[in-house]
Amino acid sequence: MSGVSQGHRSVKELVDRYARQRLLPFLGEEGQKRLEQSAILVVGCGATGSHIASLAARVGVGRIVLVDRDIVELHNLPRQVLFEEEDVLRERPKALALRDRIRSINSSVEVEAYVGEFHPGNGEELCRGVQLIFDGTDNFQTRFLINELGLKLRLPWVYMGVISTVGHVMPILPFKGPCLRCYLSEEPRAGELETCDTVGVWAGAVSLVSAIGFTEGVRILLGDSPSFRGLFTFDIWSFQWRVLGLKRDRECLNCGRGEYRYLGPRGSWAEVERVCGENVVCVRLGVFSYLELMERLKRCGEVKEGEYFFKFRSEEGREFTIFSDGRVLVFGTQDFQKARSWCARYIGL
Ligand SMILES: [Zn+2]
Numbered sequence: 001m002s003g004v005s006q007g008h009r010s011v012k013e014l015v016d017r018y019a020r021q022r023l024l025p026f027l028g029e030e031g032q033k034r035l036e037q038s039a040i041l042v043v044g045c046g047a048t049g050s051h052i053a054s055l056a057a058r059v060g061v062g063r064i065v066l067v068d069r070d071i072v073e074l075h076n077l078p079r080q081v082l083f084e085e086e087d088v089l090r091e092r093p094k095a096l097a098l099r100d101r102i103r104s105i106n107s108s109v110e111v112e113a114y115v116g117e118f119h120p121g122n123g124e125e126l127c128r129g130v131q132l133i134f135d136g137t138d139n140f141q142t143r144f145l146i147n148e149l150g151l152k153l154r155l156p157w158v159y160m161g162v163i164s165t166v167g168h169v170m171p172i173l174p175f176k177g178p179c180l181r182c183y184l185s186e187e188p189r190a191g192e193l194e195t196c197d198t199v200g201v202w203a204g205a206v207s208l209v210s211a212i213g214f215t216e217g218v219r220i221l222l223g224d225s226p227s228f229r230g231l232f233t234f235d236i237w238s239f240q241w242r243v244l245g246l247k248r249d250r251e252c253l254n255c256g257r258g259e260y261r262y263l264g265p266r267g268s269w270a271e272v273e274r275v276c277g278e279n280v281v282c283v284r285l286g287v288f289s290y291l292e293l294m295e296r297l298k299r300c301g302e303v304k305e306g307e308y309f310f311k312f313r314s315e316e317g318r319e320f321t322i323f324s325d326g327r328v329l330v331f332g333t334q335d336f337q338k339a340r341s342w343c344a345r346y347i348g349l
Helices: 028-036 047-059 085-089 094-105 140-153 203-221 290-300 336-346
Strands: 039-043 063-068 110-115 132-135 157-163 166-172 231-235 240-244 272-274 280-284 301-305 309-314 319-323 327-331
Touching: 028 203, 039 047, 047 063, 047 094, 047 132, 047 157, 047 203, 063 094, 094 110, 132 140, 132 203, 140 157, 157 203, 166 203, 203 231, 280 336, 290 301, 290 309, 290 319, 319 336, 327 336
Parallel strands: 039 063, 039 132, 063 110, 132 157
Antiparallel strands: 157 166, 166 231, 231 240, 272 280, 280 327, 301 309, 309 319, 319 327
């Protein structure tokens, strides 16, 4: 791409784009070059993912790979950057909308977009050639997959999460520090955690998580160590923060014992299937807490209890039937990715 032109000149011939950041002692000429030679993978292009992609493009990270399974929706706009109302009206996939915006912000950045789910079958391929993964996902199944891939491929990654006004950031260096499973030995069970669709999320918390996560990622790309070891947690509204010091757990399933749950021939991944002849998709939850889920959903919509199942209708009108054996019927779609995405939003995957 030749870039934006002004008169007969391309933008590359104008003033030095990076002059202000090159003055920073930790960056300089060499650091800037290193960023331009770096490649990152952003898994999930929602709130944190879109912020990370925006920052990476602006500071000149050379190659950015974007993965996302969702379409831009109106309720994303308060906290997901670079998306516009037009993207909502055109029902654009987030990865593609973000790719196009990034190209117009910095035409010297190479950007690739993959529309779909990040899963055990394509994870390794999507990581090819990158030096760092940013977690922009909204679910722990994908985060634990990233954790396993990070260990297998010796790829550092940055875990980020935001809910309500609370944020978490954890830079993870495979085998050199604690991994996600050293912190959480088991995946939170489906239904156990609140989600942004049940308790809300504050845009300022997203920006802060992204700024910290991105800066830690850049430290790693520049060959520095992260500025903290463990989990950084804050509540931007009450202005409280702390670093939870963590150490590698020698008994950790992933980095201690070398066992993987999602990678490999016996890897597990929540199964999804279409329900024959209906506008319904059946999603199978992994570990599952039926009663806790029902109690939690009662607070954010209408719940009707049946025998071994209950029906849930969200305030937006999305309908689900949840069975005690872990099956969830998602109404109103035949699209696997949409069904998984709605499940992740209300039920947690
Ligand atoms: Zn570990």
